[in-house]
Amino acid sequence: MQTDLTFSRPMRLLFLLPLLVVFAAFWLLPMGALLRISTGEHGGAYLALLHSPRYLQSLISTVLLSLAVTAVTIVLSLVAGLFLSRRAFPGRQLLIAALTLPLAFPGVVVGFMVIMLAGRQGVFSDLTQAITGTRSVFAYSMTGLFLGYLYFSIPRVVLTVMAAAEKLDASLEEAARSLGARDWEVLRDVTLPALAPALLATGAMCFATSMGAFGTAFTLATDIDVLPMVIYTEFTLNANMLTAAALSLVLGAVTWTVLSLAHTAGAQSAAPSA
Numbered sequence: 001m002q003t004d005l006t007f008s009r010p011m012r013l014l015f016l017l018p019l020l021v022v023f024a025a026f027w028l029l030p031m032g033a034l035l036r037i038s039t040g041e042h043g044g045a046y047l048a049l050l051h052s053p054r055y056l057q058s059l060i061s062t063v064l065l066s067l068a069v070t071a072v073t074i075v076l077s078l079v080a081g082l083f084l085s086r087r088a089f090p091g092r093q094l095l096i097a098a099l100t101l102p103l104a105f106p107g108v109v110v111g112f113m114v115i116m117l118a119g120r121q122g123v124f125s126d127l128t129q130a131i132t133g134t135r136s137v138f139a140y141s142m143t144g145l146f147l148g149y150l151y152f153s154i155p156r157v158v159l160t161v162m163a164a165a166e167k168l169d170a171s172l173e174e175a176a177r178s179l180g181a182r183d184w185e186v187l188r189d190v191t192l193p194a195l196a197p198a199l200l201a202t203g204a205m206c207f208a209t210s211m212g213a214f215g216t217a218f219t220l221a222t223d224i225d226v227l228p229m230v231i232y233t234e235f236t237l238n239a240n241m242l243t244a245a246a247l248s249l250v251l252g253a254v255t256w257t258v259l260s261l262a263h264t265a266g267a268q269s270a271a272p273s274a
Helices: 009-038 040-051 053-086 092-104 107-118 123-132 142-165 170-178 183-212 215-220 227-237 241-273
Strands: none
Touching: 009 040, 009 241, 040 053, 040 241, 053 092, 053 142, 053 183, 053 227, 053 241, 092 142, 107 123, 107 142, 107 215, 142 183, 142 215, 170 183, 183 241, 215 227, 227 241
16 A cells, blocks of 8 residues: 655645744854945955955964864765674774764863873873973864864764775675785775765865864964964954954855765766766
């Protein structure tokens, strides 16, 4: 017995109404307000961004940091995800649970953990003090922020890689090996192309998260001038609404561009196998 689930046009609009309300309340109206504020004084805020070394440097630093975090996260998560999806061993589920534990931590907690590792009284600082006689501290720099972002980015990508790897057709890899392909050639020619859409999508999300992450940067922001912190400073300390709004839209535009490019590239890479 089949059930007809075709709805009339008014019913479909009624079902879409909650989504439209949420979209308007939490995206359309705030973005419209940011655009209205940032274009005040004839768009002078955007001209200030172009002529201010601090704003440009913070944007470049944020983009480079996010790209580095994304690249390292994908490499590490690809290795770990493929291993965990294809190997059964005692304690596997416990290891997966431990890897995904950072998903439960807010950015402030992640920042505090970086301080405990590489802060002035951290484990790494005590170790270098014992070995070299001087304390090495990098928690409050881009290196510390990089480690913090890496910490909460890896679990998301590992889970995505595992889910995608478990859906791969194992016969394709077996066929490649039977034709004489070595393991790295199978990885290059079979596994990576099949995982490309998932890697592009999760890489874009990793980049977007790193671009806009605030809690970790706020905890470690002694010598860090990334874009979320600049926006926070302009809004709260300097009461510079125009610049804060303009910087927010610039951050959003860069992130949206990367997400859009990743979506397009992912669709193109998946097309031949469709």
